[in-house]
Amino acid sequence: MASISLDKVTKVYPNGFEAVHELALDVADGEFMVLVGPSGCGKTTALRMVAGIEDITDGNLRIGERVVNDVAPKDRDIAMVFQNYALYPNMTVRGNISFALKLRKVPKAEIKAKVDETVELLGLTEWIDSKPGQLSGGQRQRVAMGRAIVREPSVFLMDEPLSNLDAKLRVQMRAEIARIQRRLGVATLYVTHDQVEAMTMGDRVAVMRAGVLQQCDDPQALYDRPRNLFVAGFMGSPAMNFFEAKIGEGAKSVLIGSQTISLPDAVHVARPALLAYAGRSVAVGIRPEDLPLLDTTKPTTGTSVFVGDIDLVEALGSERLVHFTTDANQIDLSEAKGEEAAGLSEGSLVAVGGEGVARVEARAKLAAGDRARFHLDPERLHFFDVGTSDAIVN
Numbered sequence: 001m002a003s004i005s006l007d008k009v010t011k012v013y014p015n016g017f018e019a020v021h022e023l024a025l026d027v028a029d030g031e032f033m034v035l036v037g038p039s040g041c042g043k044t045t046a047l048r049m050v051a052g053i054e055d056i057t058d059g060n061l062r063i064g065e066r067v068v069n070d071v072a073p074k075d076r077d078i079a080m081v082f083q084n085y086a087l088y089p090n091m092t093v094r095g096n097i098s099f100a101l102k103l104r105k106v107p108k109a110e111i112k113a114k115v116d117e118t119v120e121l122l123g124l125t126e127w128i129d130s131k132p133g134q135l136s137g138g139q140r141q142r143v144a145m146g147r148a149i150v151r152e153p154s155v156f157l158m159d160e161p162l163s164n165l166d167a168k169l170r171v172q173m174r175a176e177i178a179r180i181q182r183r184l185g186v187a188t189l190y191v192t193h194d195q196v197e198a199m200t201m202g203d204r205v206a207v208m209r210a211g212v213l214q215q216c217d218d219p220q221a222l223y224d225r226p227r228n229l230f231v232a233g234f235m236g237s238p239a240m241n242f243f244e245a246k247i248g249e250g251a252k253s254v255l256i257g258s259q260t261i262s263l264p265d266a267v268h269v270a271r272p273a274l275l276a277y278a279g280r281s282v283a284v285g286i287r288p289e290d291l292p293l294l295d296t297t298k299p300t301t302g303t304s305v306f307v308g309d310i311d312l313v314e315a316l317g318s319e320r321l322v323h324f325t326t327d328a329n330q331i332d333l334s335e336a337k338g339e340e341a342a343g344l345s346e347g348s349l350v351a352v353g354g355e356g357v358a359r360v361e362a363r364a365k366l367a368a369g370d371r372a373r374f375h376l377d378p379e380r381l382h383f384f385d386v387g388t389s390d391a392i393v394n
Contacts, residue, residue, distance in 0.1 A: 002064035002077070002154035003029045004050060009047050009059035011211075019045040021211045027155075030185040032178065034202030038234070040049050042211035043191045044159060050189060051080055051157050063155055079148035080157040083164060084108055085140045087132040087147075093119065094128050097146040113210030118146045121180065128244065131227055138169045147178070149184065156188040157183065162197065174201055199223070207231050211247065229283060229389040233333045234300060238288045238321060240382070241356040242331035245284040247277045248382075254381070256284055257354060259306060261380050273392050274383060283331050285382035288321070291358035291374040293366075306376040308356060314367050319359055324372055326354040 011020040014091045020042040026154070027033040027040050035043040047052040050061060052073035068076050087096050094115055101111045122142040132140055141161060148156060164168045173254050178201050181188050192198055199206045199219040201342040204214040207230075226232035226303040232240050251274050254261050268274060286306075294305055306326030358374055366372060383392040 001029045001186060003027060003031075004033075004155055004189060005062040006046070007060040007062070009046070009049060010057045011042070011049060011054060012057045016274055019211050020049070023208075023211075023213055025206055025213065025254075026311055027187050028187055029187050030182050032188045032190065032201060032203045034190045034192060034198040034205045035208060036195055036198040036205055036234075037208035037214075039193060039209040040210075043208050045192075045211075046208070047151065047157055047159055047189060047191045050155075051078060052076055052200075054330075061191055077154040078157055079151050079153035079155070080159065081144050081148050081161045081162045085132070085144045085164075087138065087140060089132050089304060092131055093124055093135075093143050093146075097150050098133070100147065102130075114150050115146075118150045121149070122146050122176075122185075134227050136169075138164050139171060140175055141165065142176070145180065149180070153186065153346050156184075158188065161190075161191055162192075163194075168281075170197070177201065177289040196237055199235065205235075207234060211235075212356070225391070225392075226382070226394075227391055229285075229331075229333060229384045231312050232285050232384070232391070238357045238359070241286045241288065241291075242333065242384075243284050243286070243326070243354065243356070244281060246332060247274065249278055251275045251344050254284060254378075254383075256306070257326050259326070259328070261286060261304075261306070261376060261378055261381075267378050267381070270379070271383060271392055272394050277383070277385075277392060281386055283386050285384065286356070286376070287382075288357050288359040290377060290380040291356075291360075293339040293358075293360050293364055294373040294375045301322045304376055304378075306374045308358075308372050308374065310368055310370045310372050311355070312368055313361070317362065320366065321356040322360055322362055322364075322366055322372060324356055324358065326356065327353045328336050330355050356364050372385040 006023050008022040008024055009020060010022055012018045016243045025044055035046060037043050045054055049056050056069050061069055062075055098115050099119055100112050101114065119128050122145060124142055127139060129133060165173060172203050174197060183198050200217055204216060205219050205222055207214045209230050215222060222231060226235060243256050243295045248255060251263060251268060254262055291306065308326045310322055310324050312323040314321040385392055
C-alpha cells in the first residue's frame with residue numbers, strides 16, 4: 001500500500017497553455033480522494049500525470065516514498081479504471097480480469113484463485129464466461145474494476161468511471177465502488193465532474209477550477225464552509241443562491257434588495273471580519289434548504305422573513321423546489337464556471353434579476369404567482385467579498 005503526494009505539480013503544454021498550476025495534494029494510504037470540477041479545470045490532466053500518461057512540467061510526484069516523475073507508467077504500481085471500460089471484446093470476463101496476470105507470467109493456479117476471489121467480490125461469478133457485449137453497462141464497469149483489483153496495486157486511479165451509466169445505475173455503482181475501496185484499503189484518486197458523486201463517495205474532496213486547487217476538505221466542510229464563491233456555487237444541488245447585498249451600520253444588519261435582515265451577535269462571533277464590511281457591498285449566499293416556508297402559526301419578527309414571488313414550483317415527490325424572484329440582484333456565476341475563468345472580480349459579478357430557489361417540504365401548498373414568505377436564519381447566511389470572491393470569515 002502507498003500514498004500519493006503532489007508537490008506543486010504543474011503542467012504546461014507546448015502551446016503555452018497551463019492546464020494545472022502548482023497542485024499540492026496528498027492522498028493518504030487507504031484514503032478515497034475525489035478530484036472534482038467543471039470540464040477543462042485540469043482534474044483529468046492531474047490524474048494522467050499521476051498515471052504517467054502526461055509528463056510533469058514542474059513539481060514532484062511521489063507514490064509512497066518514491067519520486068516517480070520519470071518512472072514509466074507500468075513501473076508505478078498503479079491501476080487505472082477508465083470512463084470507457086477499455087475491455088477486450090473478444091475475451092470473457094475471466095479473460096479480461098486475468099489478462100494482466102498472464103502478462104506477468106503468474107502461475108495458472110494463482111491466477112484462477114485471484115480471479116475467482118475478485119469476481120465474487122464484484123458479484124460477477126454468474127457472468128464469468130460471458131463476453132463484454134453480453135453484459136450491462138454496470139457489469140462492464142465491474143469487470144473494468146476487477147481487472148484493476150486483481151493486480152493488487154498500491155494506488156487506484158479512476159477517471160469518471162460512472163459517466164456512461166444511467167442515473168439509477170450510477171447511484172448503485174457509487175455505493176459499490178465506495179464499499180469495495182474501503183474493503184481493499186487502497187489509496188484512490190477519483191476524478192468526476194459530478195459534485196453529488198464527489199460528496200457521497202469521497203473521504204475528502206478537492207475542488208479545482210482553471211487548473212488551480214480551490215479547496216480540499218471533507219465533503220460536509222466543503223458544503224458548510226466553502227472558501228470562496230466558486231466552491232460555494234459548485235458544491236450543492238440546487239446551487240446556492242447568491243445576491244448582491246449591503247452590510248448595514250455596525251454590521252448589525254444586511255440589506256438584500258429592499259429587505260433588511262438583522263444580524264445577531266452570533267453572526268459576528270462566527271465571522272468577526274464582517275465588521276470591517278459595514279457600509280460596503282458583499283455577496284450573500286443562501287442554501288435552498290435554508291429557506292423553509294414561514295410557519296404562520298408561530299410568532300415571528302419581520303427581520304427573519306425573506307419574501308419572494310413564486311415563478312415555478314417543481315414537485316419532486318420527497319420535496320418541492322420553489323423558484324422565486326425578489327428585488328435583489330442575483331449574482332450570476334456562470335462565467336466563473338468556465339474553463340478559462342481565473343478569478344472573480346467586482347466587474348465579473350454579473351447582476352441579473354433576483355431569481356432564487358428554495359427547497360421546501362413536499363406537501364407545501366404553493367403555486368406560481370403566489371408570494372412566498374420564507375424563514376431566514378441569519379446564522380445560515382454566507383458572506384463573500386465581491387472583489388476577491390473569498391468567504392468573509394475572520
